[in-house]
Amino acid sequence: MSKKDLKKEENEEVVPQEDIQVEEAINEPTELELAQAKADDFEDKYLRMAAEMQNIQRRSNEERQTLQRYRSQDLAKKILPSIDNLERALAIDEMDESVRKGIEMVQESLTRALSEEGVEEISSDGTFDPNFHMAVQTVPADDEHPAETIVQVLQKGYKLHERVLRPSMVVVAQ
């Protein structure tokens, strides 16, 4: 046995040179495979972005509609105490008739302005609803006022569309 043959036997596990080359050829992507992978990659990115853009546009539309719908919320809230004051003034009996007319006109004008922007008085006759009413006082229920019904409104509540600007302050039978 020559020295060379001996060495060969010692290295029986070694993969023949030719096979290595074949394996490398399999692992190394071809130009075509690279191009296809790039095409797939950008197609995927494109489709994801198209979907994302649709979402962004939808959200942006929804947000704009909400902003539009509730745009008067802050100013409306700040005007409510003025309407309260005007109504309190109108409750005074001994007032000059022309002054009363003037105050009524302003009160109606403010209420109409709010109504045109979607602000409505909260209905407070009937059953107490914690979503719209705040019970600031309770009285014992009787035949005329069963439990959980509103006996008296101390301050009107208002809502803008379905959003409560402030609840009505009520006396509830219990």
Next chain:
Amino acid sequence: MSKKDLKKEENEEVVPQEDIQVEEAINEPTELELAQAKADDFEDKYLRMAAEMQNIQRRSNEERQTLQRYRSQDLAKKILPSIDNLERALAIDEMDESVRKGIEMVQESLTRALSEEGVEEISSDGTFDPNFHMAVQTVPADDEHPAETIVQVLQKGYKLHERVLRPSMVVVAQ
């Protein structure tokens, strides 16, 4: 000359069969070229859409900011006549002191609410500016009131940030 040769001569313009095949091979894109074209196409679409999305987001932000900035415009405009009426009432001399106090309170409260939303009275002392003032009357200019200056304000004007809600109605010297 054989019949076949004659036919050949008649059809001199005909491209040799071999050349046609070469040309077809050139026109027909290879699988690699198709993949590369597809990759380029989607890369282009992806980049365009990315740019478009940035534009949409920028525009949407600008639009949201504008909506937010001028959200109180409509309600504010509708409240101005009420403030006019309250101010007119306060100009009446013979009014009960408690009623006057009440009207003053409402007038101040409404003006403060508007101011918190960015509504300000238009300054009307000094030079007439058609962007902010409407001349409803003119008087001859004199030493005290040079031409183009405001002599009197008949109705206050208001602006929301830099937008005029309504101009002030003024008397101008001419």
